[in-house]
Amino acid sequence: MPAWLKDAIFYEIYPQSFYDSNGDGIGDINGITQKLDYVKSLGFNAIWLNPCFLSPFMDAGYDVADYKAVAPRYGTNEDLYNLFSEAHKRGMHVILDLVPGHTSDEHDWFVNSKTAEGSEHNDTYIWTKSVWDRPEGFSWVAGLAERDGSYLINFFNSQPALNYGFADVTDPSWQMPYTHPICQANFDRMLDVMRFWLDRGCDGFRVDMADSLVKNDRGKRATASLWHKARRMLDKDYPEAVLVSEWCNANRAINLAGFHCDFVLCHPGTINQLGFRNKVDGENKSYFCKTAHQSAEHMLERYLNDYQVSKGNGYMSIISGNHDNERISWTLDESELRLAYTFIFTMPGVPFMYYGDEIGMKYLPQKSKEGGYHRTGSRTPMQWDKNAINLGFSTADVLELYLDVDRSENAPTVSEQIDDPDSLLNFVRSLTQLRHDNEDLQADAEFEVLVCDLSGVLCYRRGNLAVAINPTAVTQMMHMNIGEKIFEVGFATNQGQIALLEPQTAVVFKLK
Ligand code: NOJ
Numbered sequence: 001m002p003a004w005l006k007d008a009i010f011y012e013i014y015p016q017s018f019y020d021s022n023g024d025g026i027g028d029i030n031g032i033t034q035k036l037d038y039v040k041s042l043g044f045n046a047i048w049l050n051p052c053f054l055s056p057f058m059d060a061g062y063d064v065a066d067y068k069a070v071a072p073r074y075g076t077n078e079d080l081y082n083l084f085s086e087a088h089k090r091g092m093h094v095i096l097d098l099v100p101g102h103t104s105d106e107h108d109w110f111v112n113s114k115t116a117e118g119s120e121h122n123d124t125y126i127w128t129k130s131v132w133d134r135p136e137g138f139s140w141v142a143g144l145a146e147r148d149g150s151y152l153i154n155f156f157n158s159q160p161a162l163n164y165g166f167a168d169v170t171d172p173s174w175q176m177p178y179t180h181p182i183c184q185a186n187f188d189r190m191l192d193v194m195r196f197w198l199d200r201g202c203d204g205f206r207v208d209m210a211d212s213l214v215k216n217d218r219g220k221r222a223t224a225s226l227w228h229k230a231r232r233m234l235d236k237d238y239p240e241a242v243l244v245s246e247w248c249n250a251n252r253a254i255n256l257a258g259f260h261c262d263f264v265l266c267h268p269g270t271i272n273q274l275g276f277r278n279k280v281d282g283e284n285k286s287y288f289c290k291t292a293h294q295s296a297e298h299m300l301e302r303y304l305n306d307y308q309v310s311k312g313n314g315y316m317s318i319i320s321g322n323h324d325n326e327r328i329s330w331t332l333d334e335s336e337l338r339l340a341y342t343f344i345f346t347m348p349g350v351p352f353m354y355y356g357d358e359i360g361m362k363y364l365p366q367k368s369k370e371g372g373y374h375r376t377g378s379r380t381p382m383q384w385d386k387n388a389i390n391l392g393f394s395t396a397d398v399l400e401l402y403l404d405v406d407r408s409e410n411a412p413t414v415s416e417q418i419d420d421p422d423s424l425l426n427f428v429r430s431l432t433q434l435r436h437d438n439e440d441l442q443a444d445a446e447f448e449v450l451v452c453d454l455s456g457v458l459c460y461r462r463g464n465l466a467v468a469i470n471p472t473a474v475t476q477m478m479h480m481n482i483g484e485k486i487f488e489v490g491f492a493t494n495q496g497q498i499a500l501l502e503p504q505t506a507v508v509f510k511l512k
Helices: 003-007 029-034 036-041 077-089 108-113 181-198 221-237 250-256 271-276 297-310 334-346 373-378 424-437
Strands: 010-013 046-049 066-070 093-098 204-207 242-245 261-264 315-318 352-354 448-452 458-462 465-470 476-478 485-489 492-495 498-501 505-510
Touching: 029 036, 029 077, 036 077, 066 077, 066 181, 077 093, 093 181, 093 242, 181 204, 181 221, 221 242, 221 250, 250 261, 250 297, 250 315, 261 297, 271 297, 271 334, 297 315, 297 448, 334 424, 334 465, 334 485, 334 505, 424 485, 465 476, 465 498
Parallel strands: 010 046, 010 352, 046 093, 093 204, 204 242, 242 261, 261 315
Antiparallel strands: 448 458, 458 465, 465 505, 476 498, 485 505, 492 498
């Protein structure tokens, strides 16, 4: 387990929307490098970069056309190597997005695979025997290739699934067992991609749809066996590199497959859904919403189970949001955000924050861009400077922008918040500082729920510290002496052995 994860706090950067350093209307790698000091100054010591590889961008780059080449619109491979080295100079780590389940249909492997003649990449993807086969239970595309066959896809039609075989072969005429040397060799090609970037300074990978590799793999054991191969490679040759899974099942991802971290995604029953973005028929039922007034029990149930089973083997990663979900400010107002962020940065595991959430950027529903659909509203350019053209994201003409910035009057910006001690940005900074300063708040320090009742109050212990949160709109009592406070949002007082937590209050205190 790489030791640096203990105190890692990640910042997710969507490269097209972060900072445009050359004025062509789209964010780029050099723009990220130029903003490293900003990211670092907020207390983030690690970055997750969304896909930045050659791609036709039918799915924002999750349709990779060349795993080893940076997309020209973002710069060059050298720019990315430079980003790694500048990050390392600042004591920061950078992980890339690995998309192992599928490629773009423009990837050379697929272009070769879809030709009629038996090709080198005949079995790199999953083809049925004939174009008239319509395999039930799978997503497939028929009739677009010269080759007589339908191919399985993983996500959009432009994302053919790579062939890692089947755990349960139900039709041997076109399905290979996952143990087949060709399927294993297909995964070895991914290992080669990983080596390529690790050898050039990358610190690990966030793995897209990590559970999607082997088909008909109900218990995910076959898929996990592939990831074990990856983990063995890292343990042996790159012991400081990390693997973070997009899986949302800690038992499978961490215990079975060997990932170092697994994301808590916005799936039913997760913190990300019940705690941060639970709108039901227009009503906000998110735990951190002041009017929701409910016990945290429901929100924590799935998490606690996953935490218990994976404890000691890896970390769960709570994230404020990502490029696939509505921004957290869609459901939580600023005072609610402060409580949610206090929670994110004081819970066990490795926390992540999505770019722009530190200033409360808004979710802006709009026309789909590059396969974003409803997700486009969370992918708008970073808002750097209130008084600069395009809010400081780019100097390009408005019409040249790949995606417009938030033009609303009250669009939050870094420039307005950076020097304001009471701003959300500086609040985030104080939280990351608190976590860095207190080992008890870091990834593997003890964690235990102390209070979780119908009052809505949640209190949990982290080592010799405790965190108490009252998200409701009324003052709540907690049967505990809050002793010496080391961090406070809102206001909390002791009355003998009882603590009074004012509405929307969170407090971190030392246990006696
Ligand atoms: C999950 C990614 O986060 C999402 O953006 C993408 O569209 C799909 N995987 C397909 O790769």
